[in-house]
Amino acid sequence: MAQPESAIRVSTLELFFDLVFVFTVTQLATTLADDLTLRTLGNVLLMLFVIWWMYSGYAWLTNAVAPSSTTRRTLLLAGMTGFLLMALAIPEAFGAYGWLFGFSYLVVNVVHSALFMQAGPAARAAMRRLGPMNILAALLVLTGGFLPEPYRHLCWVCAPLVQISAGYLHRIEMHSIAAGHFVERHGLVVIVAIGESIVAIGVGFGGLPSGPGEILVAVLGLCIAYYLWWIYFAGDDERSEHVLAGVTDPGRRAALARDAWGYAHYPMLLGIVVAAVGVKKTVGYAFAPLHWGQAIALSGGVALYQLGHATFLRLLRISGVAHRVVAALVVLAVIPLGHVQAVAQLAAIPLIMMAAAIAEDVPRVRRSGGTAISTFGRTPGAPPD
Numbered sequence: 001m002a003q004p005e006s007a008i009r010v011s012t013l014e015l016f017f018d019l020v021f022v023f024t025v026t027q028l029a030t031t032l033a034d035d036l037t038l039r040t041l042g043n044v045l046l047m048l049f050v051i052w053w054m055y056s057g058y059a060w061l062t063n064a065v066a067p068s069s070t071t072r073r074t075l076l077l078a079g080m081t082g083f084l085l086m087a088l089a090i091p092e093a094f095g096a097y098g099w100l101f102g103f104s105y106l107v108v109n110v111v112h113s114a115l116f117m118q119a120g121p122a123a124r125a126a127m128r129r130l131g132p133m134n135i136l137a138a139l140l141v142l143t144g145g146f147l148p149e150p151y152r153h154l155c156w157v158c159a160p161l162v163q164i165s166a167g168y169l170h171r172i173e174m175h176s177i178a179a180g181h182f183v184e185r186h187g188l189v190v191i192v193a194i195g196e197s198i199v200a201i202g203v204g205f206g207g208l209p210s211g212p213g214e215i216l217v218a219v220l221g222l223c224i225a226y227y228l229w230w231i232y233f234a235g236d237d238e239r240s241e242h243v244l245a246g247v248t249d250p251g252r253r254a255a256l257a258r259d260a261w262g263y264a265h266y267p268m269l270l271g272i273v274v275a276a277v278g279v280k281k282t283v284g285y286a287f288a289p290l291h292w293g294q295a296i297a298l299s300g301g302v303a304l305y306q307l308g309h310a311t312f313l314r315l316l317r318i319s320g321v322a323h324r325v326v327a328a329l330v331v332l333a334v335i336p337l338g339h340v341q342a343v344a345q346l347a348a349i350p351l352i353m354m355a356a357a358i359a360e361d362v363p364r365v366r367r368s369g370g371t372a373i374s375t376f377g378r379t380p381g382a383p384p385d
Contacts (some may be wrong), residue, residue, distance in 0.1 A: 272305060
């Protein structure tokens, strides 16, 4: 008997897979922190896109093919190995270890296609076009690892273009999406990524005395991470599951899954990476001015995350878009504070996010007669306004 959609939940093996994937997020943050330049940011944009595309592909995979046999679990382990080796190669993905990144990425794609061919007839039919295009993108990344510039970057730019095209050229309606599992899987990777950003910031404290400045940075960094959590998890995750589950047309449901949990989540993950870099740059310099690039990273990362979530809400027609956009703009407006004193900008960002959270929930509480109970009064799972 088929398992009810609501009962299909994320397995511990999938969570294990997510922990390996999120190591790539840590590596991207470390790489950008070590060289905070536009060139490195561009490289991080490219790496994160191709990595996220295949992580999302594995989320679709385990949504259709449960890792319930030794063969499937072994293949999933091979995919995890590919992600781990990619993460190790990230600092030199556009240098000496481009070949390792490319080869590992090819393994990830081949394993993904092999596992997907064990799904139902419809999914296998869809993969006959999607699989070769994914592997073509991986071959472009691998080829770039052996080429000099500018051909290396040209191959890397072409890879995401192939992947984006693949998302529209194959028969997406042939994918079956279990809403509960799909939403939970993406939510878990977001919360793990936020947690890893805290770890990345904590590493920056190594060897430093725990003075007032360091303590203040740690507390404010945690506050920023908390509000990143709040934006995603204080009710909208449950409401998004209800929206996705309510779409009965297979093509519309799959397209919504692709756009909202694929494309809209990309700027959210990028925002986590960039914000972690910004906070890390304040460690040891709480009462000193930040360089413009560091101040932009601090506010820009948080704003990216908020705008990504605003796009997510807009695609799902869930309320809260205006609050995210306004908060993002105000967060960007405090960039000059960091150029005066790092801690001023670091303190202003969570205050802005808190104010936006309160402003978003007060109307809901009033409409519900003051009975809504959750973080700042939001009722989890409440329908869109």
